[in-house]
Amino acid sequence: MSAPGEAPAAVRLVKNVLSGDDEAFAELVRKHKGKVFGIVAKFVRNNADLDDICQEIFLKVYKNLKYFRGDAPLEHWVSKIAVNTCYDFLRKRRKMAEVPLEDVAFALSNPPTEDMSGSDAWNFLQRALSHLLPEERMVITLLNLEEKSVREVSALTGWSEAKVKVRAFRARQALKRILDDSYGKRST
Amino acid sequence: MENDLHDTNLDGLFAAARQAEFYDPNREFGFEARVMAKIIAEREGEHPFLFWAWRLITVFSLLVVSLGIWVYLSEPGQLGDIRAIAHLGNEEPIVIAFWSGE
Numbered sequence: 001m002s003a004p005g006e007a008p009a010a011v012r013l014v015k016n017v018l019s020g021d022d023e024a025f026a027e028l029v030r031k032h033k034g035k036v037f038g039i040v041a042k043f044v045r046n047n048a049d050l051d052d053i054c055q056e057i058f059l060k061v062y063k064n065l066k067y068f069r070g071d072a073p074l075e076h077w078v079s080k081i082a083v084n085t086c087y088d089f090l091r092k093r094r095k096m097a098e099v100p101l102e103d104v105a106f107a108l109s110n111p112p113t114e115d116m117s118g119s120d121a122w123n124f125l126q127r128a129l130s131h132l133l134p135e136e137r138m139v140i141t142l143l144n145l146e147e148k149s150v151r152e153v154s155a156l157t158g159w160s161e162a163k164v165k166v167r168a169f170r171a172r173q174a175l176k177r178i179l180d181d182s183y184g185k186r187s188t
Numbered sequence: 189m190e191n192d193l194h195d196t197n198l199d200g201l202f203a204a205a206r207q208a209e210f211y212d213p214n215r216e217f218g219f220e221a222r223v224m225a226k227i228i229a230e231r232e233g234e235h236p237f238l239f240w241a242w243r244l245i246t247v248f249s250l251l252v253v254s255l256g257i258w259v260y261l262s263e264p265g266q267l268g269d270i271r272a273i274a275h276l277g278n279e280e281p282i283v284i285a286f287w288s289g290e
Contacts, residue, residue, distance in 0.1 A: 022224060029220040037219075041210035050211055051222070058223045059230065118207030125205045144202040172198060179197050 010074050017065055029058050032078045039079060042145050043086040043137075045126060057085045076155075083142070083156045090134035128178045135159075136171035143168055 013031075016024035033054065040053050060081050068077055116124075129137050142153045143164075150168075154161045232239050 022227075025227070026220045026224055029223050033216055033219050037211060037213075037216055047212070047215055050215060051219075054219065055223055055226055059226060062227055116204055118204055119209065121201055121204030122208035122210070125201055145206060147206070172195065175198055176195055179201070 011070065014065060014068060014070070014074065017062075025062060028061075028074075032061075032075060033058075035075060035079060036082045039082045039146065040086055042141050043090060049089070053085060053089055057082045060085065080156050083138070084158075087134060087138050087157070090137055094134055128175055131178060132171055132174055136167050136174065139164055139167040140171040140175070 013024055013028055017028060036054050036057055037050065040050055040057070044050050044053060057078070061078055064081070068074065129140065132140065138157065139153060142148045142156065143150070148156070150161050150164050153159075153164045157164070159167070
């Protein structure tokens, strides 16, 4: 656990957590919660889910910290756990309940405009993304909202770069169809 | 694929969405306390025996020490018994002396 890229303070913090120091783990949470909230918020639609998933992520971090090899910065390792937990959430959510069709129809009847606000665009995009497969949604969110590179997405998800590109392509095709439909509806 | 990757409407939508505030930063308030509470609750739930054993370790240690002291102090005859055991080797001459009337 002596990564060349890892700051000594972070290494010390991890060692303290592993030796049973709860305050050190609270410090670790304080340092990384902003990043984790930022990732998770792009996959969930309500605050209760946001808080639950973030807690689940840090619980996983706590339980698996002994496996942290330190060959990458701790932030990357935590992000990887966050992304994988979000993916599990998307898969579970898709099995549990699809987005009601009326809900989507309402969103699509108000297609995005050039001057729309960020939150309106985000609301529209969320509803459109809920039509995609979890892996497509995962890829498109990381590439286009988190602005990660294909290589970074590949490292975070564990999927090959080719797979990431194919999934991104399919996701964009699907989103384009939704957008075209909504613009078509507006023009009629 | 190239055209698809540069769809103006889609890229515009993503650019606009990135300006959104994805969550209320107040949600982070007290988050570490909630996480720690969950971890402690889970730790207690996973190993209740170990948890209580760890908490009661000082009580158990005191109990063992006080029991040791009590046993040591409450058996003054112990040294005599040890001496009697040391004399067990003389049993045979005593029996011979008894039966032979010496």
